[in-house]
Amino acid sequence: MFTKNFFDFPAFRWRNDLDALGRVRRDLGRLMDNLEGGTYFSRSAGVFPPVNLTEAPDQYFLRAELPGVKAEDLDIQSMDNNITISGERKLPVEDANARFHRRERDAGSFSRAIKMPGHIDHDKINASLSNGILTITVPKAETAKPKQIQIK
Amino acid sequence: METKEMKVRGRSEVTGPEQTTAGPTFVPSVDIFETETVITLMADLPGVKPADIDIDLRDDVLTLAGNITPVESENETRLLVEYETGRYYRQFTLSDIIDQKAIEAEMTDGVLRLILPKAEKAQPRSIKVTTS
Numbered sequence: 001m002f003t004k005n006f007f008d009f010p011a012f013r014w015r016n017d018l019d020a021l022g023r024v025r026r027d028l029g030r031l032m033d034n035l036e037g038g039t040y041f042s043r044s045a046g047v048f049p050p051v052n053l054t055e056a057p058d059q060y061f062l063r064a065e066l067p068g069v070k071a072e073d074l075d076i077q078s079m080d081n082n083i084t085i086s087g088e089r090k091l092p093v094e095d096a097n098a099r100f101h102r103r104e105r106d107a108g109s110f111s112r113a114i115k116m117p118g119h120i121d122h123d124k125i126n127a128s129l130s131n132g133i134l135t136i137t138v139p140k141a142e143t144a145k146p147k148q149i150q151i152k
Numbered sequence: 153m154e155t156k157e158m159k160v161r162g163r164s165e166v167t168g169p170e171q172t173t174a175g176p177t178f179v180p181s182v183d184i185f186e187t188e189t190v191i192t193l194m195a196d197l198p199g200v201k202p203a204d205i206d207i208d209l210r211d212d213v214l215t216l217a218g219n220i221t222p223v224e225s226e227n228e229t230r231l232l233v234e235y236e237t238g239r240y241y242r243q244f245t246l247s248d249i250i251d252q253k254a255i256e257a258e259m260t261d262g263v264l265r266l267i268l269p270k271a272e273k274a275q276p277r278s279i280k281v282t283t284s
Contacts, residue, residue, distance in 0.1 A: 019167060030176070048158040050234035056227050063223065065198035065235060067262035088155060091183075094192070098185040105181045105196055108158040117231060132198035132262015133223060 048110040049085065049134075058145060060116055060138040067132030068105075074129070076136060078122050083136060086111035118144040166241050176238035180216070184244075188276060191248065191268040197240050198262040199223065205264060207257055214244045216264070249273065 049064040062083060066074070074087040091107040119141035126137040166177040183194040193214075197205065200218035208215040218240035224230075249271040256267040 023167065045234065046160055048160050050160055051232065052230070052234060053232035054224055054228035054230050056225070056229075060231075061224070061228060065262075067196040067198040069261065089158060094185060095187050098187050098192070101184040101186065102182050103185075105183050105194060106158055106161070108156040110158040129261070131201055132196070135223065 045112075047112045049112065051085075051112070051114055053114070053116075055117070059140055060118075060120070062114060062136040062138060064134045065132060066129070066134050069129075069132075069134075071129050074127075074134070076125075076127050078120065078125055078138075081116045081118070081120055082113050083116065083125075083138065084111065084113045085134070085136075120144070163236065176236055177241045178236075178238050179242050180218070180240045182242065186248075186270075189270055191246070191250070191270065193244075193264075193266040193268065195240075195242070195264040195266070196262065197259075197264055199237060200240065200259075200262065200264075202259040205257075205259065207255075207266065209246075209250060209252060209255065209268075212246045212249075214246055214268075216240065216242045216244075216266075218264075 049066055052063045054061045054063075064085065066087075066089070068091070069087060069089050073090065074085070077084045086109070088109040089107050091105060116138060121139040121141050124139045128135050128137075161181075164179045166179055180195045180197050182196075183192075185192055195216060197218045199220040201221060204219040204221065206215075206217040206219075208217075220237055220239065222237070246268070251269045251271045254269040258265045258267075
């Protein structure tokens with residue numbers, strides 16, 4: 001019978017559904033914000049590390065979150081318009097007698113190539129690592145920089 | 153030892169009650185392990201400065217909250233966005249009694265290492281059985 005089925009709903013189902021709805025509402029809200037703001041979330045390339053690339057008039061900024069990775073374990077190279085980031089994340093071996101409650105942090109090696117959208121100046125590429133965030137500053141080649149043209 | 157290749161993992165957002173601050177809040181990845189005397193918690197908090205992390209232990213609830221400082225300047229246009237940035241928040245209920253005065257926290261390269269020493273009475277004691 002309808003009423004019976006209706007009232008058979010376990011009470012907690014309602015809460016889960018509301019939670020899910022809240023999540024959808026929040027995600028949709030953010031999607032709208034992004035569309036209006038002109039930014040969009042790109043599909044991940046599926047290669048570690050995920051990167052964010054931004055452009056300023058004279059340079060590109062390539063950023064990646066690499067917590068716990070030391071500068072000496074990173075290798076950054078540039079060729080043509082490609083930047084490659086490779087390295088290894090090492091997690092120190094803890095006490096052999098330690099018992100784990102959670103083990104969510106990953107270790108391992110990675111290597112990734114990112115193509116820059118324009119010509120770059122290889123000699124002036126700069127990389128810095130602070131608070132677990134790698135920032136590579138890639139200056140544009142002179143030919144790729146915007147130039148103002150005077151009207152005579 | 154052969155090293156495995158790292159994989160991209162999606163970030164999980166904090167669910168439950170709505171946050172009071174705008175922007176996404178993420179659940180940081182953690183390792184928690186214990187020995188007989190201490191519980192150690194390691195958390196990945198990239199982009200959080202040591203001064204911006206808030207650790208709170210009240211009764212047996214441990215709360216981690218981290219604020220990030222935006223790294224992008226105003227004249228930058230986003231071309232590719234593969235990861236989102238936001239605050240970090242996570243809570244744990246601890247089953248052991250912690251010696252509050254001896255808690256140590258250290259932050260290096262975006263990784264928090266929190267050492268929670270167990271209080272004397274929470275440490276296991278082996279009981280010897282003597283025969284008369």
